[in-house]
Amino acid sequence: MLAIPLKRSALLLATALVFGTSTAAEVRVVSSGGFAQAYKNLAGAYQQQSGDQLISGWGPSMGNTANAIPARLARGETIDVVIMVGDALDKLMAEGKLEPGSKVVLANSPIACAVPQGAAKPDISTLEGLRQTLLQARHVAYSDSASGEYIKHQLMRKLGIAEQMQGKAAQIPATPVGEIIAHGEADFGCQQKSELLPVAGIEIVGLLPQEVQLKTEFSAALVRNAAAPEAGRALLRFLSAPANAAAIAATGLEPVAARP
Incomplete structure (x- = not known):
């Protein structure tokens, strides 16, 4: 019987441990x-x-x-x-x-924020910077999943701007926030960084400040x-x-x- 080379034998063993021996x-x-x-x-x-x-x-x-x-x-x-x-x-x-x-x-997954590609990048590294950026934005978008629920129900209150943001901050169902920004329907938006990164036509400006960050x-x-x-x-x-x-x-x- 032919012997299996040592390196190949080790690879087969590792594959079996991870995937088992069941058929496809x-x-x-x-x-x-x-x-x-x-x-x-x-x-x-x-x-x-x-x-x-x-x-x-x-x-x-x-x-x-x-x-x-x-x-x-x-x-x-x-x-x-x-x-x-x-x-x-x-x-x-x-x-x-x-x-x-x-x-x-x-x-x-930490929450990050983005603007349309080519737009000025606001400084959101501090609570005051984030607060002013939200207040100065024309239309803010956030998701209908975990990050958006946090932004809607907790972050705005923590920043003391829940009332001021009514009417210009919107929770977006199903569609990624990055696409809303890229299509010009919002000039600022926040979602988990991993969901913003793949979207073309936007630029991530940074993560939420540590004091109000939520990792999902x-x-x-x-x-x-x-x-x-x-x-x-x-x-x-x-x-x-x-x-x-x-x-x-x-x-x-x-x-x-x-x-x-």
């Missing part, structure tokens, strides 16, 4: 926007190494839109893995929609009664592997890689 499967995944770019960047490598095919969909972690992850699960869509805001995932787990014990924390946890889990549970678990192991932390960080997220 279709894995249906729905990711919210905050982790979407990291997922897209890693999907090709996962498919090549595992042999599985990822069938991907997108939707917010919360809200009332038809493609929101809770709405998809409520109407019985076939989904194996969800990637979403940690708090919203925990709620679905408590409701029995997700497989107990399958949650993996992938990354934390992004996690993934297996859906209860998933059609491809073993392949889904293999994907969860892959996404949370320390080797993929750099690819996640490149999208503006702060990775929380699993311990070896």
Whole structure:
């Protein structure tokens, strides 16, 4: 019997540990926007190494839109893995929609702000700078997901400008805030940095000041009664592997890689 070279043997063992030995499967995944770019960047490598095919969909972690992850699960869509805001995932787990014990924390996402490409960049590094920038903007946009809920219900009050912002600050359903800015529908907007980075036609001016920053946890889990549970678990192991932390960080997220 031919011996397998040592290096190749080690590679086969490592691949087996991450992906298991099951045959190729279709894995249906729905990711919210905050982790979407990291997922897209890693999907090709996962498919090549595992042999599985990822069938991907997108939707917010919360809200009332038809493609929101809770709405998809409520109407019985076939989904194996969800990637979403940690708090919203925990709620679905408590409701029995997700497989107990399958949650993996992938990354934390800070909120950043942006202006149209070529516009003057305001200084938002201080509370007063952020306050004046918001007050002077003609139209401010923020999302209908975790970052937008925080901006709407907490940040404006913390800055003492909730009343002044009424009528010119709008929560945007479904559409990324960066696209609203790029299309000229807002001259200033804030969302998780990882969702702003991929958008053309805007410039990120900075993160919210530390005193009012909110970092959103992004996690993934297996859906209860998933059609491809073993392949889904293999994907969860892959996404949370320390080797993929750099690819996640490149999208503006702060990775929380699993311990070896």
